[in-house]
Amino acid sequence: MMRKSLTLLAVLGLLAGVALAACTGSPQTGTQSFAGPPYTLRVLASNELADLRPLLTQAAKATGVTVDMTFTDSLHGSDQVVAGEANGHYDADWFATNRYLAMNPKGLSQLDDVTATMSSPVILGVRASVAHALGWDSKPVTWQDILTAIVAHRFAFGMADPDGSNSGLTGLVSVATAITGRGAALTGQEITQAAPQLAQFFAGQSLKVSSTEALTSTYVRDQGGQAQGDQLDGLIDYESALLELNASHQLREPLALVYPSDGVVTSDYTFSELTSAPRAAKNAYRRLAAYLLTPDVQRQIMQQTRRRPIIPQVRPDVGFGRQQLFELPFPGTAVVIDDLESAYYRTLRRPARTVYVLDTSGSMANAPINELKSALVTLIDGGGDTAIEPREQVTMVPFNATPAAPATFTVPASDPQPVLDQIVTFAGNLKAQGRTAIYDALVTAYQVVESESAGDPNRITTIVLLTDGENNTGDNLAVFQKFYNGLSPAIQSVPVFPILFGSANTLQMGQLAQLTGGTVFDGRHLPLATVFQLVRGDQ
Amino acid sequence: MSRVRFRRTSTSVVALAAAVILAAALDVSAVAVRRVVDPDPSTVVVEVAGSSDFFDDSAVVSELQKDGYRIDQSDLGSYQIANEPDPAAGNALANADGKSAALYIESKVPKQGNFPETGNPYSSPLVIVTHPQIVSLLVTAGIVKYTNGIPIFDVATYLNAVTSGEEWADIKGNKTFLSPNRIMLTTTDPMYSNSGATFAAILADTLNAGTLGRGQPLSDPDFQSLDECFTIQGAMEQHTPDLLRKFAADGMNAYPMALVYESSAISAKFGRSGTLPADTVLMYPNPDIVSDTTLVAFNALGEHIINLLSAGTPSSDPSLVGLEEQDGFRTSSDSQTFMGYMASRHVPVINLDQAPVTFVRPPDESAYQALIKRIG
Numbered sequence: 049m050m051r052k053s054l055t056l057l058a059v060l061g062l063l064a065g066v067a068l069a070a071c072t073g074s075p076q077t078g079t080q081s082f083a084g085p086p087y088t089l090r091v092l093a094s095n096e097l098a099d100l101r102p103l104l105t106q107a108a109k110a111t112g113v114t115v116d117m118t119f120t121d122s123l124h125g126s127d128q129v130v131a132g133e134a135n136g137h138y139d140a141d142w143f144a145t146n147r148y149l150a151m152n153p154k155g156l157s158q159l160d161d162v163t164a165t166m167s168s169p170v171i172l173g174v175r176a177s178v179a180h181a182l183g184w185d186s187k188p189v190t191w192q193d194i195l196t197a198i199v200a201h202r203f204a205f206g207m208a209d210p211d212g213s214n215s216g217l218t219g220l221v222s223v224a225t226a227i228t229g230r231g232a233a234l235t236g237q238e239i240t241q242a243a244p245q246l247a248q249f250f251a252g253q254s255l256k257v258s259s260t261e262a263l264t265s266t267y268v269r270d271q272g273g274q275a276q277g278d279q280l281d282g283l284i285d286y287e288s289a290l291l292e293l294n295a296s297h298q299l300r301e302p303l304a305l306v307y308p309s310d311g312v313v314t315s316d317y318t319f320s321e322l323t324s325a326p327r328a329a330k331n332a333y334r335r336l337a338a339y340l341l342t343p344d345v346q347r348q349i350m351q352q353t354r355r356r357p358i359i360p361q362v363r364p365d366v367g368f369g370r371q372q373l374f375e376l377p378f379p380g381t382a383v384v385i386d387d388l389e390s391a392y393y394r395t396l397r398r399p400a401r402t403v404y405v406l407d408t409s410g411s412m413a414n415a416p417i418n419e420l421k422s423a424l425v426t427l428i429d430g431g432g433d434t435a436i437e438p439r440e441q442v443t444m445v446p447f448n449a450t451p452a453a454p455a456t457f458t459v460p461a462s463d464p465q466p467v468l469d470q471i472v473t474f475a476g477n478l479k480a481q482g483r484t485a486i487y488d489a490l491v492t493a494y495q496v497v498e499s500e501s502a503g504d505p506n507r508i509t510t511i512v513l514l515t516d517g518e519n520n521t522g523d524n525l526a527v528f529q530k531f532y533n534g535l536s537p538a539i540q541s542v543p544v545f546p547i548l549f550g551s552a553n554t555l556q557m558g559q560l561a562q563l564t565g566g567t568v569f570d571g572r573h574l575p576l577a578t579v580f581q582l583v584r585g586d587q
Numbered sequence: 588m589s590r591v592r593f594r595r596t597s598t599s600v601v602a603l604a605a606a607v608i609l610a611a612a613l614d615v616s617a618v619a620v621r622r623v624v625d626p627d628p629s630t631v632v633v634e635v636a637g638s639s640d641f642f643d644d645s646a647v648v649s650e651l652q653k654d655g656y657r658i659d660q661s662d663l664g665s666y667q668i669a670n671e672p673d674p675a676a677g678n679a680l681a682n683a684d685g686k687s688a689a690l691y692i693e694s695k696v697p698k699q700g701n702f703p704e705t706g707n708p709y710s711s712p713l714v715i716v717t718h719p720q721i722v723s724l725l726v727t728a729g730i731v732k733y734t735n736g737i738p739i740f741d742v743a744t745y746l747n748a749v750t751s752g753e754e755w756a757d758i759k760g761n762k763t764f765l766s767p768n769r770i771m772l773t774t775t776d777p778m779y780s781n782s783g784a785t786f787a788a789i790l791a792d793t794l795n796a797g798t799l800g801r802g803q804p805l806s807d808p809d810f811q812s813l814d815e816c817f818t819i820q821g822a823m824e825q826h827t828p829d830l831l832r833k834f835a836a837d838g839m840n841a842y843p844m845a846l847v848y849e850s851s852a853i854s855a856k857f858g859r860s861g862t863l864p865a866d867t868v869l870m871y872p873n874p875d876i877v878s879d880t881t882l883v884a885f886n887a888l889g890e891h892i893i894n895l896l897s898a899g900t901p902s903s904d905p906s907l908v909g910l911e912e913q914d915g916f917r918t919s920s921d922s923q924t925f926m927g928y929m930a931s932r933h934v935p936v937i938n939l940d941q942a943p944v945t946f947v948r949p950p951d952e953s954a955y956q957a958l959i960k961r962i963g
Binding site for chain 2: 147150164230232311314359374376379
């Protein structure tokens with residue numbers, strides 16, 4: 049009898065201990081302890097969230113949750129999630145916004161819990177001297193005011209591509225919504241009505257790049273000077289990116305932050321659990337999400353990433369300015385977004401001009417020239433984000449010991465196929481023989497740009513050079529440099545993007561890119577078609 | 588209703604296993620174990636498809652436990668429940684996002700005797716959460732008038748403002764709210780969410796002068812006016828709790844006013860999470876619709892739970908009914924209890940007995956579905 053009672057007491061004590069442990073081990077909202085079993089959460093995240101790494105290292109210590117991030121841009125990432133492609137590979141996503149996902153009827157059903165974590169509006173950054181000259185540092189500025197300055201040639205800006213970056217698409221939506229001036233979400237018919245004004249606005253876009261990250265680095269490189277053929281006075285970008293630039297000590301002139309008083313669009317970086325994620329992942333997500341929303345962590349996010357806190361208890365600090373931000377309603381359907389993007393590429397944005405300088409010397413015979421031809425065909429006819437654009441002017445300058453006569457093709461805004469076919473035919477007729485005179489060909493390319501720009505100056509222009517070998521005849525780099533230095537600043541600002549393959553001279557190509565403001569692409573380890581796509585993304 | 592959340596139980600598996608082992612090892616009677624260990628093996632687990640914040644309230648959990656029940660909720664939204672092979676399988680109840688969703692779920696379950704059947708233990712009218720500055724502007728614009736100290740939002744006047752494209756900047760004497768936008772009430776998307784869909788019904792009733800329920804579709808011009816109230820918003824939230832959260836977090840310049848359930852506004856202001864700004868004002872649209880929380884019972888257990896929750900039934904649990912009212916729901920018990928709770932917290936709410944607004948019945952199912960489809 050006695051023994052049974054003692055045993056009973058002991059076991060009850062044990063159970064009480066177990067029950068107690070179970071209670072404190074489970075996550076509760078409102079407690080300050082986020083500790084829990086270690087877990088590695090697989091997250092598909094927007095590229096700019098690389099700036100969260102230090103904070104997430106700290107979070108891992110506090111919560112046991114290690115975040116394994118795979119980076120992409122918010123637009124393509126959203127497509128992946130909607131298509132169900134993220135399921136099984138990721139536990140959560142973390143894009144700049146869930147807006148695009150939400151536009152698809154299946155979109156939000158792919159997500160369980162969602163948590164907005166921090167925010168950043170897309171605004172304008174303007175070189176301080178230009179802001180001052182325009183009076184933009186002392187009074188409210190509207191998108192309409194910015195349009196007026198553009199039309200007067202007093203302001204030109206850079207922006208990332210709307211089809212590859214949320215900052216670009218948000219910028220496009222903001223401008224279009226505000227300029228139509230209807231105080232409501234943009235609809236399809238307003239895009240058509242506002243097209244002339246929007247075309248005037250985007251005539252002021254002198255720099256285009258594929259990603260938000262490239263926008264920052266290209267601005268640093270080109271600041272205050274000219275880029276791709278015109279002045280560059282500022283950027284349409286996230287407030288956080290502009291604040292970061294100002295703090296980076298890389299700017300000759302700080303950027304004045306202009307918050308248009310006729311409305312902005314803010315992204316709220318919604319950290320979202322995938323419905324398909326396993327139970328343990330969801331538990332880990334919840335702990336981490338709760339941790340991210342605590343006031344101390346919100347303050348750290350603000351300091352480290354320069355994005356605004358999301359909880360009312362933490363106010364944005366003084367660096368964020370005191371302006372009132374009014375949020376513009378965002379388009380309700382994917383159709384409106386698609387129409388707007390389509391209008392941007394077809395009619396609103398300054399059309400492109402690309403000169404392809406193509407090595408057809410003897411070393412390219414057989415496999416290399418065939419690879420080049422099929423890469424060109426993919427480029428021309430492949431469709432997708434990096435295909436040749438409506439209204440683009442494409443000039444081919446094949447070369448060996450001497451440059452061939454340039455062949456120029458202008459792609460119409462609609463029904464481009466006949467002209468694209470002509471380019472394909474031209475590419476198909478390329479033959480490889482002779483020596484390699486790279487710099488002579490580049491001289492021809494710049495002369496083409498000069499003569500084409502004289503009659504048609506409004507294009508964003510780049511030169512793409514493909515070569516598999518060393519320059520072994522004609523002008524050398526030094527001679528070319530002299531020629532280049534004699535060009536007008538506007539033509540000098542046209543960059544050369546060398547694509548290397550074979551035994552091309554990496555050093556010289558690097559110098560060439562640096563001189564002209566381009567970037568070298570190494571085509572030796574990737575299929576040429578892929579490299580072309582990368583180049584198109586960065587042109 | 589509430590956002591999907593994963594199945595949450597109030598006990599841990601470890602403690603349960605230990606209790607079973609203990610009971611077996613010591614051959615101790617169940618009574619002795621129950622005194623010290625959770626869970627109580629005699630507690631009946633009630634599986635509920637779908638989820639509700641109310642069942643997560645710890646006071647509600649305790650009260651139900653005293654009655655001998657533990658609710659186990661699942662992740663699914665109403666339409667997910669309805670699309671399960673057998674929604675009733677393993678469930679006593681389903682928590683539906685409104686009457687329409689409840690009927691849809693019911694239609695997917697084979698009839699067995701009286702089941703499935705629906706119950707409406709508690710309800711909530713729609714309210715508009717807003718900021719004091721906005722209320723003043725709306726009074727100037729003639730959209731809002733005070734009755735018995737409560738701001739009443741006139742839907743017909745609002746419709747005129749929308750169709751004439753009126754902007755905040757147009758309101759006489761507005762020097763402080765410099766929004767570039769049109770006067771617009773933010774709602775959820777009627778295609779996905781009951782609160783937005785209910786507002787569409789309110790608009791339709793206003794335009795049709797109460798004839799919507801008789802199956803009369805709106806004329807094209809009237810429909811355009813209704814549709815404009817949604818198209819001006821552009822992208823809308825798909826779940827009411829998300830809208831309320833954003834209203835609280837993003838401020839007046841993003842959300843001058845938002846349409847939500849009275850119960851969620853009250854819990855957000857005074858509940859455990861207390862997330863609304865202290866100066867949030869509740870306005871009532873006129874006309875308004877009372878949205879009934881609809882539970883679908885699949886069996887006798889489910890029916891019993893509904894009865895426990897409902898005021899005035901033989902098995903009603905007055906403590907549960909009291910908790911419903913404290914959480915901001917209206918029940919069919921003496922309305923003074925609800926009014927008393929709200930008065931003690933200084934929340935001005937309308938007294939249904941005084942009828943300061945017209946409550947219209949939700950339209951019949953087919954008219955409702957036809958309207959939503961037309962908007963989509």
